[in-house]
Amino acid sequence: MYDSIILRSVARLMLPILLMLAVFMLLRGHNLPGGGFIGGLVASCAIILQLVAFGPDFARRVLRVNYLSLAAFGVFFAAVWGLPALLTGQPYMTAFWIPDPIPGVGKIGTPVLFDLGVFFGVVGVTTQIALLLAEERNPREASDAGTAAP
Structure with a gap:
């Protein structure tokens, strides 16, 4: 973590x-490049x-969820x-789409919902x-802390 006013200012602005770019990439994923994977990476x-600008405690407060549970939910949501398609006798992951596009969003169907799970x-x-990498203690710091004089 760097103690830089410029980094912190840019991080707050960005x-x-x-996050808006991530949602944009998620929603445009089936017609143009993008989708749940790249949108998730951007988010x-x-x-x-x-995390880099303010530290792990602040980064955990940005989105107050258990990230491992969020990942598990995403895999489950995508698989569902x-x-x-199986219920209608078609192969698994056959796409279904609503007939009319939603203004500003486009066509919504099972592939978009699958991408949301991937996201x-x-x-x-x-x-x-x-x-986890940011919160990991350096073994040298841990041994120094144990031998420090009171």
Whole structure:
């Protein structure tokens, strides 16, 4: 973690911009490049930028969830959206779409909902890994703390 006023100022400014970009990438994923994976990476980069600028405690307050549970939910959510096809006798993950597009969003269907699950899974896994690495104690610091004089 750096104690830089410039880094902290940029991190605060970039958080909403990166999160909006993540949602944009998520929603445009089936017609143009993007989708749940890249949207999830951009969202986790927004949180990791807060981690670098302010530390792990602040980064955990950005989104008050258990990131490992978020990843598990994302995998489950993504897998569920293949089931409607099985219920109609079609192969798993066959896409279903609503007939009319939603203004400003586009067509919504099971692939978009699958991508939403991927988004949650990627945000959960990548952010949890970054937080674990940031919170890991250096073995040298741990041994120095144990031998320090009172």
